[in-house]
Amino acid sequence: MSQPDSSETDHRFLSYGRIYSIAGIWGILFGCLTFAAGPISALSENAVVATAQTGLTILLIPGLYVAAVTGSLVPGALINAFLHFILCWVVLLLLRKIIGRSRRPRK
Numbered sequence: 001m002s003q004p005d006s007s008e009t010d011h012r013f014l015s016y017g018r019i020y021s022i023a024g025i026w027g028i029l030f031g032c033l034t035f036a037a038g039p040i041s042a043l044s045e046n047a048v049v050a051t052a053q054t055g056l057t058i059l060l061i062p063g064l065y066v067a068a069v070t071g072s073l074v075p076g077a078l079i080n081a082f083l084h085f086i087l088c089w090v091v092l093l094l095l096r097k098i099i100g101r102s103r104r105p106r107k
Contacts, residue, residue, distance in 0.1 A: 019096065023085050027084045027088065030083075033060060037073075062079060062080060062083055063080030
């Protein structure tokens, strides 16, 4: 039994379908987290939890600005979901390209 070609394993590891699925789940997660912005922004006394809360709040800021302008969290959640979907999609495409180049045999 022969070893699969490295280009085949690259495509199985990060196929376009998997990239869209991961980016979609990431976008939906941050869209839903927009509705929890109030409890997330109230910092905990635990330093580790407070750091995580601060990081999440920073990632939610674009949608929170839209929510403040429109007066509703729904447009903010949609903006956050779309923005984080696009960011995750781009990062995963770049990761796929980097992994593909690193596994390519050197000449």
